[in-house]
Amino acid sequence: MSASLLTITSTTRVIASIARRAPARPLALVARWQHQERGRRAFSASSSASLNVADMSSRDLASLKVNRDRLMNDIHTTSEWGKGEAWGSGKTEIGMSRLSLSDSDKQARDWFRNVTESLGCKVTVDAMGNQFAVRPGLDNDAPPTYVGSHLDTQPTGGRYDGILGVTAGVEMLKVLNDNWVETAYPVGVVNWTNEEGARFPASMVASGVWAESIPIEKAHNLRSVIPPGDTATMRSELERIGYLGNVPASYKATPMAAHFELHIEQGPILEAENRRIGIVQGVQSYKWFTLTVRGRDSHTGATSFQHRADSLLTASKMILASHRIASRHGALASTGIIKALPGSTNTVPGLVEFSLDIRAPLDETVETVEAECRSTFDKIIAGETGESTEGVNDACTSSSRSCSIEWRTDFVSPATHFHDECISCVTHAAKDLCGGGETQGKNVGAWGKLMTSGAGHDSVYANKRCPASMIFIPCRDGVSHNPAEYSSPDACADGANVLLGAVLRYDRLRAERGY
Amino acid sequence: MSASLLTITSTTRVIASIARRAPARPLALVARWQHQERGRRAFSASSSASLNVADMSSRDLASLKVNRDRLMNDIHTTSEWGKGEAWGSGKTEIGMSRLSLSDSDKQARDWFRNVTESLGCKVTVDAMGNQFAVRPGLDNDAPPTYVGSHLDTQPTGGRYDGILGVTAGVEMLKVLNDNWVETAYPVGVVNWTNEEGARFPASMVASGVWAESIPIEKAHNLRSVIPPGDTATMRSELERIGYLGNVPASYKATPMAAHFELHIEQGPILEAENRRIGIVQGVQSYKWFTLTVRGRDSHTGATSFQHRADSLLTASKMILASHRIASRHGALASTGIIKALPGSTNTVPGLVEFSLDIRAPLDETVETVEAECRSTFDKIIAGETGESTEGVNDACTSSSRSCSIEWRTDFVSPATHFHDECISCVTHAAKDLCGGGETQGKNVGAWGKLMTSGAGHDSVYANKRCPASMIFIPCRDGVSHNPAEYSSPDACADGANVLLGAVLRYDRLRAERGY
Structure with a gap:
């Protein structure tokens, strides 16, 4: 740490403690000042100048908000790599065709590594090409709380399925940095490989290997089915694009304290019922x-x-x-x-x-x-x-x-039942955002719904090895796996806010119980 | 014509006239002697030493027979090019995958040109790659009587569909040469391009262009649909394999006096009814x-x-x-x-x-x-x-x-109705082979049947511009467009004999009426 940085740190420490003493003052204001003064967070262990999640009230947590436009910018700029069919005339009204381990997937992966490293994360890649970006916490001896999803798409997919979950994770890192938030334990973002199972015909295969539910040899030997005639295997493509990592693909090598995933609903229910957030309790059997x-x-x-x-x-x-x-x-x-x-x-x-x-x-x-x-x-x-x-x-x-x-x-x-603590963190974070409300049957206030996911997600495998849950946001007309897949910027920001809140609440919960 | 050839010609003329005077004596014997003495027929106009079809009795015509084993040898040796899936353990129990204008199709085409040229034919190629091999007659100012079919196959086809018709035409040329038979008018064999419509998705397209029923630009621009991803057009493939001929693809440039086609039935009727020959009166509408x-x-x-x-x-x-x-x-x-x-x-x-x-x-x-x-x-x-x-x-x-x-x-x-004279020639030739018998309803004796073809054939287009008919032989289990497609050597020889007889009878008919 340089001398000038130390000086600024001393200054911000004072402001941070003012903020802590006066939680009514918007943290965002403090954070913006810090950001202007200090520039980006250095890659180091936590600084004592920061806001500790363990010390933050629920109101503090609720005041942290993602930057909607920055999030949308990440979604749309990264969607230049592997863009597919246009469904409208707007410059972002274009679907995606970013098949797993293709050249465009490599570009998205490179971006993910670069942006998370620039935000102070350490990035590792395992033998399935899964990318784990970890932001240190105060105690780095315990596993990180992860946010995860995927950057690959269907051959004629959209720019929200998977991509929203990863970019919202990146946005979470930015918010934490902007606000000098120090988590009790590390937080991470994971980009799972080949979630779609479109190019290599086994969906969620890389989280499956991580969970030790699928043998790595079987996964490595999967042959591409798109484009026809392609004979590449997962392993040969991992090698080709430089993403065959040296960390074993296993929850033992890369343990997780919890796994939260934000995703578009991919179905019509939230939109039809005019609800902002789906609190996902599990995934159907298939x-x-x-x-x-x-x-x-x-x-x-x-x-x-x-x-x-x-x-x-x-x-x-x-x-x-x-x-x-x-x-x-x-x-x-x-x-x-x-x-x-x-x-x-x-x-x-x-x-x-x-x-x-x-x-x-x-x-x-x-x-x-x-x-x-x-x-x-x-x-x-x-x-x-x-x-x-x-x-x-x-x-x-x-x-x-x-x-x-x-x-x-x-x-x-088989049917997946998510973890009660994670579901609870999501529910509280959603209430923070949407203004409370009681749970009646499947409905939560007027704004939310307890749901079972129809689609499989990497959270299914994550849930086998750590507590997990998911957050859904409405998508237009329930359309997914289609170029015209669409969720509004406000809906994306809603989801990212609940994701951020859930991770921070889970971190605070960990801090309370000490592991 | 060389001096020595003239001498031999004088000798054979005598023998030939003996043969004509004593038709009971097998023509084949005379022919064999001629063949040994003279070697192969020179490419020239007819020789007066030969047997003139115009002078031959029906009994003479009936005594001319194809060489079954030689025919089968042509079928099986040429089927080495583009062979497909094995359906049995025998060395010829293998299907075909000879897509039109592929490398293997080029090999089959080269063989067709070489063998027919060696038999004294002049071979022309038109702008659709159709190959016309013509053996001169006594009067070469009138168009040839043709035998035609195709050498391309389905992607998983057999070695009889199309191939039998062309090789039987080649066998006809051999029999005529062996026996020093001179036809009143030229006879020809045509190998039509892309009859199957499998690779370039329009069946019989090249005979269709010849008949001026299909514009050549449309045909030339047809894109390959097999293998997937291939973007070749008919024209680019014709050029690539050297079969874009300089003769216009039109019945005006390459007129035909008649067109006869031998084909396997591709259906189960003849086999089920234990009949040797189908006399094809037309083709169903499709x-x-x-x-x-x-x-x-x-x-x-x-x-x-x-x-x-x-x-x-x-x-x-x-x-x-x-x-x-x-x-x-x-x-x-x-x-x-x-x-x-x-x-x-x-x-x-x-x-x-x-x-x-x-x-x-x-x-x-x-x-x-x-x-x-x-x-x-x-x-x-x-x-x-x-x-x-x-x-x-x-x-x-x-x-x-x-x-x-x-x-x-x-x-x-649309439904095709073949020409009465051609049907009559086929019927008489079939009676010569099978021993007569009356027509009752659709049945002809115990051995034959008047039929409508279920499948389309180049004869459909030929029939638009000249008299035409077809001959069917039974195929096992009615199977076609399948590697296991099979007709016995005897059935193939039956068909080739009827084809030969029909062409000669038609030639004699032409000689009688003088055109």
Whole structure:
């Protein structure tokens, strides 16, 4: 620390203690002064001149606010790397196509390292390419409280899914620095690799390896499925872009005290009910399958229906049947990938592969839907008609030749229940922002809702190894995984404020109990 | 003509006239002797030493036979270029993957040029890469009688579809040479480009340009659809492999007196009825469409069924509905290509493109099926349920968001009726081979059947500009457009014998009427 810095530190110490003594005075004012005087925070252990979270009242905590425009600027400038299809005429009305470990993902990663280092963090990279940026606390012998999400996107995704969570983490670091806030324990921001599972077909795979739920060899050997013909593996791409870190990908090597994640809802509920914050209590159960239907290639003009083994017609019946079965159980069943071979207008496809994604709040419901799909698909294969096959087979010309079906389970994510303490920190931070209100059923005041996430998130794996919770904000029309995905700047700032508040409340909780 | 050749010619003339006077004596014996003495036929106008088709009796014509093993050898040796998946353990039990204008197609084309030139033909190539090999007749001022088919295959095709027709044409040339047969008019063999329409998505496009039914610019600009990501056009590939000929692709530049095509049935009827020869009277009507269903990308976990516009679920209903509508009208409806975007397990596809191929013997039936598909698809889009939508929509959770549909007509091939004289020549040649028999309904003796082709063939376009007909032989299990496509050597020889006989009978007919 330089001599001049020491001098300024002495000055600010006085102001900080004034602020502590007079909490009604907006901390932001003090912080702005400090910022102007001192410039950016030096990378060092905590300074005694700072505001200690442990000493801050709930009112102090509530007075810390993110800078909305700075946050939006981070979202939009980093979205230049890997930008996708435009959905509007505005310069930020453009979707994203930043596939994991692509060149544009490397650019986003480099930015993340540079910005967090410049904010005084130490950044490590593990063997899955997960980036951990840690800002020291007063006691650095205990693990950090993390904020985490991801910077990769769907091939035709938007600029909020994942990106908001990471940039809000960066904004949190900036707010802490601006305000000379010292946390009791370190706080960190993590950028998880390949959360989407779009390029390497296993979502949340890198947090899964960190949780030791997925073997690293399996993850490293995942092959790219986008673009078609690409044969890169996760490991080869990690090496290529320089993000195969030397820290083992494990919660043991990089422990977390807690994990908070801010995310857009990706569904329509908050918007429809005009609520600002979703307090996420858990994530629904889901299973992913790849189904292979084998029939026989034959000529479309010369082969009567009776002589066909049409794998695509059969798969179409199955897709419909899965939808009906899921509907009946209040579950979801979806097919996102379908491939028919050989792929010629005048050849009946002999091979179809399709994905099946089954979700429900309860593990048992997912199991039931899977079991019914299995038995119904077998009936479709057998050419049985009537009620038992969901009415999808009758009126089709029956064929003397039949297809076969093969199921492969790609991914199982049981229902996740987040940690009560984390949920409580989120709830209090949200009340700080939105002005209190009681919990009635799933509703919290007029502004919030207790929710179960329909989508999987890295918080699912984080929750296996540390307390975790999530914060949702509304997104327009519930649209996600689409270029037109959109959350307003105010909604983004709401979420980032609750994230900041939850992390600080959790840090204070840790300080109180001493670990 | 050299002096020594003249001498031999004088000798053979005597033998030839003996043969003509004693038609009971197998022509093949005479021919073999000639062949040994003389070596291969020189490329020249006809020699007066030869057997003139005009002078040959029906019995003479019937005594000319193809060499089965030589034909099979041509099929199997040329199938080394572009061989595909094995379906059995035998060395010829391998399918084909010889896409039009690929490197392997070039090898097959080079072989075709070399072998036909070595048999005394003049080979020209037109601007669509169609190869025309012409063996002179006695009168070369009139157009040749052609045998034609194609050497390209489906991506996972077999070694008989198309290939049999061309190699049987080459075998015909060999038989004529072996036996010193002189036709009244030239005979030719044509290898049509991209008949399959698999790589460049318009089947029979090169005969279509020849017939002036398809503008050459449209054909030249067709882009490869296999392999994915290939951006080559027909023209760029013709140039690349050196088959962009300088003869205009037009029936005016390369006129035909008639066009005969031998083909495997590609359906199960001949085999099921134990018949050797199909006498093809025409080709059924068909239309090809590309349908685009636009919905909205959304998250599979976070988007309820009510909030989805699921383009793949919608397309699945349409595929099923088209099958039902076609079933009801005794027509065929098939989808060979389907593409769902963005193609991620956890994203509901916002865009699906699929092909629809509608066929029926009558144009009116195709129109009816198309019209019913259009109205039913509109109802599916509108979310209407019940009988009117073929029962495929009910029991699905209805959605408040709907998809849109767009039809593009890719190809229209009205029903084709082949030429009576050509059909008659095929019928007589088949009777020569199989031993006569009367026509009763669709059956001809116990061995033959009058048929309508389910598949399109280059003969459809040829028939627009000259008399044409086709010959079918049985193929195992009706399988085609599949590696396991198979016709026995005896069946192939049967077809090649009928082809040879039909061409010679047609030549004799031309000689009789003087044009």
